[in-house]
Amino acid sequence: MNCRQITTFSADGNALQKETVIPVTREADEPSHLESGVINLYPNLTFQTIEGFGTAMTESSAYLLSKMDAETRRRVLEDYFGPSGNHTRFIRVPIDSCDYSLEEYAAVKDPISDPELNTFSIKRDQIYVLPALKEAIDISVEPISVLMSPWSPPAVWKTPPEQPKNDLSVYGNTLGIQMDPVDYTKPSRCHGGSLKPEYYGSWAKYLTKYILAYLDEGIPVTMMSLQNESIAATEWDSCVWTAQEQKTFLRDFLYPELKKAGLTGKVELFIWDHNKERVLEYSSEIIDDVTDKMVDGIAFHWYSGDHFEAVELTRQQFPGKVLMSSECCTLHPPGKAGFMGLFGGGKLPGTVDYEDAVAYAHDLIGNINAGMNRWIDWNLILDKDGGPRHVPGGFASPVIANDDGTYRKTLSFEYISHFAKFILPGAVRIGFSRCDAVVEVTAAKNPDGSLAVVILNSSDTDKEYAFRIKGDVIRIHIPARTLNTFTITD
Numbered sequence: 001m002n003c004r005q006i007t008t009f010s011a012d013g014n015a016l017q018k019e020t021v022i023p024v025t026r027e028a029d030e031p032s033h034l035e036s037g038v039i040n041l042y043p044n045l046t047f048q049t050i051e052g053f054g055t056a057m058t059e060s061s062a063y064l065l066s067k068m069d070a071e072t073r074r075r076v077l078e079d080y081f082g083p084s085g086n087h088t089r090f091i092r093v094p095i096d097s098c099d100y101s102l103e104e105y106a107a108v109k110d111p112i113s114d115p116e117l118n119t120f121s122i123k124r125d126q127i128y129v130l131p132a133l134k135e136a137i138d139i140s141v142e143p144i145s146v147l148m149s150p151w152s153p154p155a156v157w158k159t160p161p162e163q164p165k166n167d168l169s170v171y172g173n174t175l176g177i178q179m180d181p182v183d184y185t186k187p188s189r190c191h192g193g194s195l196k197p198e199y200y201g202s203w204a205k206y207l208t209k210y211i212l213a214y215l216d217e218g219i220p221v222t223m224m225s226l227q228n229e230s231i232a233a234t235e236w237d238s239c240v241w242t243a244q245e246q247k248t249f250l251r252d253f254l255y256p257e258l259k260k261a262g263l264t265g266k267v268e269l270f271i272w273d274h275n276k277e278r279v280l281e282y283s284s285e286i287i288d289d290v291t292d293k294m295v296d297g298i299a300f301h302w303y304s305g306d307h308f309e310a311v312e313l314t315r316q317q318f319p320g321k322v323l324m325s326s327e328c329c330t331l332h333p334p335g336k337a338g339f340m341g342l343f344g345g346g347k348l349p350g351t352v353d354y355e356d357a358v359a360y361a362h363d364l365i366g367n368i369n370a371g372m373n374r375w376i377d378w379n380l381i382l383d384k385d386g387g388p389r390h391v392p393g394g395f396a397s398p399v400i401a402n403d404d405g406t407y408r409k410t411l412s413f414e415y416i417s418h419f420a421k422f423i424l425p426g427a428v429r430i431g432f433s434r435c436d437a438v439v440e441v442t443a444a445k446n447p448d449g450s451l452a453v454v455i456l457n458s459s460d461t462d463k464e465y466a467f468r469i470k471g472d473v474i475r476i477h478i479p480a481r482t483l484n485t486f487t488i489t490d
Helices: 059-066 071-079 131-140 198-215 243-260 277-285 308-317 350-369 411-420
Strands: 002-011 012-022 038-050 051-056 088-097 145-150 221-225 268-275 297-301 323-329 374-379 399-401 408-411 428-432 439-443 452-455 465-467 472-478 482-489
Touching: 002 071, 002 350, 002 374, 002 411, 012 411, 012 472, 038 439, 038 452, 051 411, 059 088, 059 297, 071 131, 071 408, 088 131, 088 198, 088 374, 131 297, 145 198, 145 323, 198 243, 243 268, 243 277, 268 277, 268 323, 277 297, 308 323, 308 350, 350 411, 408 465, 411 482, 428 452, 452 465, 452 472, 465 482, 472 482
Parallel strands: 038 465, 051 088, 051 374, 088 145, 145 221, 221 268, 268 297, 297 323, 323 374
Antiparallel strands: 002 012, 002 482, 038 428, 399 408, 428 439, 439 452, 452 482, 465 472
16 A cells, blocks of 8 residues: 655745655554544545536636736646646636626527527637637546526516625625625616516526537537526625525426427536525425436535535435536635625735635535535636626636736645545445544545545644554644645555
8 A cells, every 4th residue: 555645835825835755564463452543534434526616707717817928828728627637627617708707798688579589699708718718628538518507587587685784794795895886777688677477488598508509519418507696686796585585487488488499308407506504494395306307416615605405405305406516705805804895804815825725625624525516616727816707896816917927826825725626527426434623634536546534724723643554643733723634556
């Protein structure tokens, strides 16, 4: 048995990496009885399949890639998709504009005068998104699967936004700064509002056309979520659905339309696609004896906290469904603390970058241990301000485009690599037990039989442990404030 340790340190937010080969001994040859400081690994006790990791190709990301010279752009994509990169195999793509688009747009400009959608066109996607997708697919060492998600139907099909009645930090003015006043009498792509029932059939045709158009471009669309953030009325493109409304739309309109187009069984449908705290209830309301066959998976985001128990309960309640973390990002511009960079408390950029990386590792470990199958990050790349986007504000991403046409990988990217590079597509989670709660642990067995164990030590104290595995002992040192991956081969 051989063991290799990859340790990533943080130096002012930058990654320093060290690799170490660790000796393995038989437990019977240990000088004393091994009882304390143990992390047990159980390779024969397996759970869900971990199908892979991903990113999102928004218009903003694709636009930034288009501004780079060919060599630099290829290096960025190879960091994600290349043989020495992150084995990225899932890509999320918005349907029409989202907050990370350069402006609002739709594939049909006037669906009222064109109810048959004869003017439907993805010419906008052909400017930035599709070229970047095709280049990523050409570079990728893994078979790519694309998830398509709508943010809003055309405005003319929607009700006007409802005036918020409670928490404005979630619904309404999430920025906490002065925004343009909202017209609560007029429907729009932004600020929520709901799809009118008389247009359910038209929206189902629209979404089906979008998938078919991407397939015609050679893009391997294998997934679609019904709605991004189903209960959020944000300043940007959004649409509010109750669970019952979405159930009706799925059962009576979308699924029949996809079936008519020959897409059922080829494109998986995901529900919820919002924060974890309500994932179980919303899924339970939608999935019944009729809709069960229509729903392939349940997608969730991380913006309302851990809720790993909610993911685990959803796994128990719906054991046959794919569980996918479909979006996550830190809610501030690169290197700036505080929501949208406001009220940051004076933290240094290196501290912010380190805390971001820890948040990613913590969420990945918790979701994997709770039963998650697939994981997709938000924007592949953004600029130093967390943009560009068609609404104010900006968030961080694992890769940052510099003003001079170069780019940098953040510590978050390196932390994501600990999972994506070493827990390979098709791995299965294995059982483990740990002796304390100082470190966070997850472990998986890859298709080739090798093990990958990821350990986060966000404390300020170095820790010493010993793996026990099938009668062997591996003594390990976990430095303070590091992320560590151990690859164990027989």
